Amino acid sequence: MRKLLLALLIVVFSGVLAAPGWLRWGEHADEGFTRYVFELPLGTPYQVERNGAVLRVRLGLDVAKAEALKPQDPAVERIELVPQNGGGSEVRFYLQPGASAKKYFVLEGPDGKFRLVQDFLHPKKGAAAPPPKPKPPTPVVVLDPGHGGPDPGTVGYVVEKEITLDVALRVKKLLESHGVKVVLTRDGDYDLAPKDVQDFYQRKLIDLAKRAKMTEGKRNLFVSIHVNSAEKPARGIEVYYLGKTLDSRVLKLAITENGGGALGVKLTKEASTTAEKALADLIAQGNLQFSERLANVILADLVKDTGSTSRGVHSAPFYVLRNARIPAVLVEVGFANHPVEGRQLARADYRQKIAQGIAGAILQVLGNGSGKTARR
Ligand SMILES: [Zn+2]
Numbered sequence: 019m020r021k022l023l024l025a026l027l028i029v030v031f032s033g034v035l036a037a038p039g040w041l042r043w044g045e046h047a048d049e050g051f052t053r054y055v056f057e058l059p060l061g062t063p064y065q066v067e068r069n070g071a072v073l074r075v076r077l078g079l080d081v082a083k084a085e086a087l088k089p090q091d092p093a094v095e096r097i098e099l100v101p102q103n104g105g106g107s108e109v110r111f112y113l114q115p116g117a118s119a120k121k122y123f124v125l126e127g128p129d130g131k132f133r134l135v136q137d138f139l140h141p142k143k144g145a146a147a148p149p150p151k152p153k154p155p156t157p158v159v160v161l162d163p164g165h166g167g168p169d170p171g172t173v174g175y176v177v178e179k180e181i182t183l184d185v186a187l188r189v190k191k192l193l194e195s196h197g198v199k200v201v202l203t204r205d206g207d208y209d210l211a212p213k214d215v216q217d218f219y220q221r222k223l224i225d226l227a228k229r230a231k232m233t234e235g236k237r238n239l240f241v242s243i244h245v246n247s248a249e250k251p252a253r254g255i256e257v258y259y260l261g262k263t264l265d266s267r268v269l270k271l272a273i274t275e276n277g278g279g280a281l282g283v284k285l286t287k288e289a290s291t292t293a294e295k296a297l298a299d300l301i302a303q304g305n306l307q308f309s310e311r312l313a314n315v316i317l318a319d320l321v322k323d324t325g326s327t328s329r330g331v332h333s334a335p336f337y338v339l340r341n342a343r344i345p346a347v348l349v350e351v352g353f354a355n356h357p358v359e360g361r362q363l364a365r366a367d368y369r370q371k372i373a374q375g376i377a378g379a380i381l382q383v384l385g386n387g388s389g390k391t392a393r394r
Contacts, residue, residue, distance in 0.1 A: 038081065038099070041109070045091060047140075051120070052093045054111070056134040057127075063106070064134055066122050073111040073119045073136070081107040093117040093138035116141025155236075157384045158199045161186040162229050162242035162338060164275070167209035168218060169225075172247035172274075174353070175360025179207065181369065182243045185351060188373030189241075189380075196381055201237065203229045222277040226285065226337050233342040239312065239380060240346035242338050244275060245363065246353045253359040254327030257317045258348040259309035260340060261293045261333020268334045275348070276337045289335035306333075308345040316349060316379040323375035324368065326352060326359070345383070349376065 043054040056075065058064070063078035080101065087097040094117070098110040113119065120137040127133060163182035165171035171178025183204070190200040204210065210228040211221035233240045246256070263269050273282035276289065296302035313331040321328045329350075339346045351372050352359045362368040 040079070041097075043089060043091070047092075050140045051137045052089075052091045052140070054094075054136045054138070056109075056136075057131050058134060060126070060130055060132055062132075066134075066136070068119050071113045071115075073113070073138075075109040075111075075134070075136070076102070076106060077109065078106045080105065091138070092140040111136075111138070113138065114141060156197060156199050157238045158201060158236060159193055159380055159384075160201045160203065160232050160237050160240045161189055162203040162232070162240065163187075164242060164244040165209075166204050166207055167211075167221075167225075169209060169222060172245055172354045174247060174355030175357070176245065176354050176363045178245040178354055181245050181351070181354075181363050183207070184366075185243050185369050185372050185376070188370055189243075189377045192373060192377035193380060196377075198381070198384065201232065203232050219277060219279060219281040222281055223285070226277060230338050230341040233344055233346055237344055238384065240339070240342050240344055241312075241316070241376065241380065242336070242346075242348040243376075244348060244350050246271070246350040247355050248353055251356060252329075253353050253356040254329040255317060255320045255324070255352060256329040256350045257313040257320075257331050258334045258336055258339075258350070259306060259313045259331070260289065260296065260336060260342070260346065261306065262290050263332065263334045265332070268332055271350075272334045272336055276335075285337040286335050289337045289340045292340045293333070293335055302343075305343060305345065309339075309342070309347055312345040312379070312383050313347045315383055316347060316376055319379040319382070320349070320351070320372060320375035323371045323378070324352075324362075 040057050041054065042057070043052055045052045056064070056077070058077070058079065065076040067074045067076070081099045084101060085099040087099070088095075089097060091114075093114055094111050095114045096112040098112070100108045100110065102108055111119070118139045120139060122134060122136045125133040125135060163179070163186035165179035165182060169179065171182070183206070186202060187205070190202065193200050209221055209225040211224040215221050215224060229242070246252075263272070269286070272289070273286045276282040276285040296306055310331065310333075317328055317331055320326065336348045339348060352363050354360050354363065
C-alpha cells in the first residue's frame with residue numbers, strides 16, 4: 019500500500035502520467051536509441067505509420083481515455099494515447115527535432131503475448147538544433163549629393179548643392195531604418211579635391227573622379243542626386259543611366275553636370291566612349307540593364323510620391339556613372355528655376371517626399387520588402 023502511494027506521489031509530482039501496462043521503454047544512450055515495446059495479447063491487430071516527425075501505432079486495443087505522456091527521452095518528446103471512435107486506439111509518438119524512427123519489428127513470446135518493438139534513434143550530437151541561417155549580407159548603397167564646396171551647381175529658387183545634400187541625408191536615414199548601409203560621397207558642404215588645388219576645373223575633375231571611384235568595392239547601388247535647370251520653363255523629374263545620347267538638350271545637361279566648360283565637354287566625351295564600350299561588353303551591358311530598371315523604379319516612385327511630372331528615363335554620358343560595375347543612376351529631382359517646382363524644392367516636406375520616393379525605390383530594387391514600408 020505504501021509502495022503504491024509512493025508511486026502515485028512520484029507520478030503526480032513529476033507531472034508525468036503513467037504509461038499503460040502494455041507499453042514500456044528503455045533508453046540505450048550509448049547506442050544512441052530508445053526502444054519502445056508494446057506487449058500485446060497474441061492476435062491484437064496493429065498498424066504502424068511513419069509520417070515525418072510523428073509515428074502512429076494503431077492498435078485493436080482500447081484505452082480508457084486520451085492521455086499524454088512525457089517520456090523524458092532524447093528521441094521522443096511526447097506520446098499521446100487516443101481512443102478511436104470505432105474502437106481501438108492510436109498511440110502517437112512525437113519525435114524530438116533531429117530524431118528518427120527505425121522500422122518496427124515483432125517478437126512472439128511464449129506467454130500468450132507478442133511484442134511490437136519500435137526503436138527511435140536519438141538526434142546526432144549537435145544536429146538537434148538546425149544550423150543557424152547565415153545572415154544575408156547588408157546591402158550597401160552609395161548616395162552622391164551632387165556638387166558641393168566651391169561648386170554650388172545650378173542656382174534658382176534653391177541652390178543645387180544644398181538640396182542634393184539635404185535629400186541624400188533624408189534618403190540615408192530612411193534606408194538605414196531598413197537595415198541598409200549607406201555611404202555618402204560627401205556629408206557636408208565640400209568637394210573631394212585636396213585643399214591645395216586652386217583651379218576650379220582641376221578641383222572638379224578630381225572631385226568627379228573620386229565620386230565615380232566610390233562605386234567600387236562591396237557596394238550594391240549608386241544614386242547620384244541633382245537638381246535640373248532649363249532655359250525655357252520646364253518642370254518634372256528625369257532619371258538617367260549611363261549611355262550615349264542624340265538629344266542635344268540631354269547632352270548639354272551632361273556637359274553641365276560633368277563640370278561644364280571645356281572640362282565638361284572632355285568628360286562627357288570620355289563617358290560617351292565608356293558607354294559605347296559597355297554596349298559591346300556583355301557584363302557591362304547587363305549592368306546597364308539593371309541601371310535602367312533602377313532608373314524606372316525610382317522615376318515611378320518619385321512621380322507617385324511627389325505628384326510631379328515624369329520626364330522619363332534616359333541614357334546619357336554622365337562621368338560620375340562611368341566606372342560603375344553596379345546599378346548606377348543619376349536623378350534630376352526637379353528644376354531649380356521653375357517658379358512652382360523651385361519653390362517646392364525649398365520646402366522640407368517636399369524634399370521628404372522626394373527622399374521617400376528614392377528610398378522606397380531602392381528598397382524595392384534591393385528586394386528589401388515592397389518599398390511601401392519606407393513611406394510613413
Ligand atoms: Zn547637378
